[in-house]
Amino acid sequence: MKQKILLYVMVALLLTGSMGGLVGCGQRQAAADPTKGEITVYTALEDELVTEYLAAFNQKFPDIKVNIVRESTGVITARLLAEKANPQADVVWGLAASSLMVLDNQGLLEPYAPVGVERILAKFKSDREVPTWVGITAWETAIVVNTVEAQKLGLPEIRSYQDLLKPEFEGHIVMPNPASSGTGFLTVAGILQLKGKDTEKGWEYLDSLHENISHYVHSGSKPARMAAAGETVVGISFGYAGIRQKRLGAPVEIIFPEEGSGWDMEANALMKKGEIKPAAKTFLDWAISDEAMNLYKANYPIISTGKGGTYEGFTFNPVDQLIENDLAWVAENRESILEKWTQRYGTKSAPRE
DSSP states (O other): HHHHHHHHHHHHHHHHHHHHHHHHHHHHHHOTTTTTTEEEEEEEEEHHHHHHHHHHHHHHHHTTEEEEOOOOOOHHHHHHHTTTTSOOOEEEEEEEHHHHHHHTTOOOEEOOOOOTGGSSSSGOSSSSSSSSEEEEEEEEEEEEEEEEHHHHHHHOOOTTTTGGGGGGGGTOOOOOOOTOOHHHHHHHHHHHHHOTTTTTTTHHHHHHHHEEEEEEESSSSHHEEEHTTHHHHHHEEHHHHHHHHHHOOOOOEOOOOOOOEEEEEEEEEEEOOOOOOOHHHHHHHTTTSHHHHHHHHHHHHTTTTTTOOOOTOOOOOOGGGGGOOOOHHHHHHHHHHHHHHHHHHHBBBBOOO
16 A cells, blocks of 8 residues: 555656646747847947838837847947957847957857848858858948038039048048947048058058048948038048938038948847847848848848849949958957057047037
8 A cells, every 4th residue: 555655656746747847848938939038239220220120120020129229330349349258239230240250259259040141142241151240231431521511612522532631621521430430440441451451551641631630420420410411511421321411401412432432241140148049040030031131222232132222322333332341351450450540540539429
């Protein structure tokens, strides 16, 4: 009899354990639902674009709460590096590929192949078998000129970087600080490469340009907005920012310098951390989907599938405007370039807002 009672107790314990395991399994499955959850996304995309794109994602995945942290490229990059020991972001969305390469070199990115990654051109993603970052768009240096103010002051026409050195432009040019702005950095890196990256010619050009700069701001789009508002005559910015101001009715002309434009890719990545949330992968899958690409190409003529749209304001194939860009060199030398730039020109940097 005692043996039977002992047997019943053992069976009951086994059943209880099995049921507990099944309940636990069910809880884990629920927690792993890729269409639900909460994620933190760091981005350097323009504010209005984040709002537009995120609305489309939320409509498709209403049960994923996305906490957006939006800052300029340099600020986001510095923050991710500072949080290396305790990453707060789950996903990086629309950050310069050159910045992501810096993070990758420090082992901060988790390899992940988003659904549909085979559609992305090879030059728009990391060269690992399982990519650590995947590009979505490219953006390039552009010069935004307020034609009304330029005419009032009798300023000469701008067609090239060299034209910006003319003495008539002294105090009439605003440029992004490359330490805080991705547009500023791609512009500086582009000039250094155009002038010969292993020579001092690029820095000599930047010395001369500095003489004409009124001040350096901490946003790539702000010089375009300032030119549109007449707060400066010339803003060194990027194509989309200038074209957007023109579409809004501002009296601006967008100049793509005849020497070619420095450029970078906006790219996405999964952060390496203790818990990789399934919803983070869902976001990255969506971020290169056909739906997302159609949203991107409404604003940028160059997207990573190679199937960009035609965008008002570009009267040529924008790919032809891009310089030969050694992104590996740019990433490798980023810190030294920024240190040297800050030492030479930081005195004209505007206070951070």
